[in-house]
Amino acid sequence: MIQIKDLHKSYHMGNNSLHVLKGIDFEVKEGELVSIMGSSGSGKSTLLNILGMLDEADSGSYTLDNVPIKNLNEKLAANYRNKFLGFIFQSFNLINYKSALDNVALPLYYQGIKRKERLERAAHYLDKVGLTDWSGHLPSELSGGQKQRVAIARALASEPKVLLADEPTGALDTTTSYGVMELIQGINDEGKTILVVTHEHDIAQMTKRIVNLKDGVIIDDKNINQVRTPQYV
């Protein structure tokens, strides 16, 4: 599903140049649930942003679902993001003046789907994350866990090939975090490819494979025995 070869990325701040990614090679197959770990500054978020086409690599190749991702213009990037990717952010990034249902329906608007169908599909995914009763509420009326569930429903609504989660539990307490991870595991069980960036070991243990990043290179990449969330709760 995802192939990455020799990926480099530097940030320039004034005269200083910061080499964040120093040649990353890795591959993700369909249906995998991968966690990318590393301390802060290891380049894990940068990698995820490049995978999500929110940012661009300086060199190296990136293939997503057999489509080479290169020479992206804004239009093409927007198109791929909409078609291939669903995002889950640490800070949820819901639009604060839209109801939960409308937030979930928003990516469908950019797919050109009619309003009636948008809302039906959004309602379906909101039901999937167990928030049907909250569909009319604004994000400010929801708890952190509920907000992240809405964000997950939104990421699923466009029916992407890959879900990218950047510290999805970073702003949540342990119990709520496990609830969110349970949901992510359930979605993975249905066959969806998911990448999770995290620095929490217990969260990483709930995935099927851990990729360890340090100073811009992969130091460790191994499959593990997945810990199912109910065991913790």
Place this chain on the structure above:
Amino acid sequence: MFDIERWQEIFETLSKNRLRTFLTGLSVASGIFILVILLGFGKGIENGVTSEFQRDAVNYISVWTGVTTKEYKGMNPGRFIQLKNHDFNMLSDKYAEYTEEKSPSYFVWGALVNYKNQSGNYRIQGVLPGYQVVENAEIINGRFLNDSDISEIRKVAVIGNRLKLDLFKDEDPIGKQISIFGINLTVIGVFVDPGGERDEARVYMPINTAQLAFNGNDNLNSLWWTVKMSDNFDDAVALSDRLSQNIESDVKQMHTVAPDDTGAVRIFNTLDEAKKIYSLIDKIKAVFWFVGIGTIIAGIVGVGNIMLIIVRERTKEIGIRKALGALPMSIVGMILQEAVFVTMFAGLFGLIAGLGLLELVGPQIESDFIKYPQVNFNIALTTVFLLVFAGALAGFIPAYRAAKIKPVIALRDE
């Protein structure tokens, strides 16, 4: 632009952000409203001053005489200068090519006018047909004096509307006989005068009839001419000045009056006055335009500022929308469409409110110097579009920049 899905999205955004929508609209609407009122009253003052001035023709020269105050060529001061018919004829012939209308005038002040058992005191004036232009009088019934009235020395009269209302009430005065000092005159017309009641409480009759009837011999009280107007106002003023100086010196010479005796022969040159008034009107107009344009600029800056703030506030939202697959241009387009819709709607609302207020209050204003405040609708509409366009432009630049920001950076925006 006509995508119904996008309109739904926009209306949803607007209705979920009522305060923002309201404040944007309020600033635009109040800007246009103030501008309309301002321009309206500017026009009102212009109308008022112009109509104050329109009571008489703007380009007449008149000659009046009085008592000499200076000794000259052996003549004693204190002598009354009497204008005569031949003064008028001589001057009219001499300056025929520079003048248009002409009329001498012979007055009887406060004469008792009778109709049946109604009577009142009015000013009787013997004039020529050209006097109608001098006074700016408008006939509302019948006709003014004509050349045959003069050549046949007819006993006819044109009466002012005040006099008609006083003596005739609702009766049609045309063809009726009025009597002045026992002399019967047939009413041939009724006039109104922009000068108002003062100028409408008069009777005009042929000059020669008046001189005969009221023992005037060939005496005249005043002489009147209108100056030929050229396209260039300044040329006309110069001509009028020259003409009045020449006429003054001619009259003084004919009656042996000292050239510097200002009391004995007086000349009124209205064009000179008109020039002052017109330049005053121009200045008033300029001031109102200056203030108006200032208001528009303030409005444009205000709308631009609001757009900047709105875009700034929505940077994160733009990042989210981009992450969800929005095209940059669709974001810019949506923000602009929203802005144009709000400013246009509010602008038209302000325009209609302003025009409505002018319509409502305008006729109630009872001041000589403000009349019929009104606004050129096209100018007002142009202003609205200008404001909308400027707002859109002011919004476009930050919206375009925001849409160009990488989603990662926009998402980091708190």
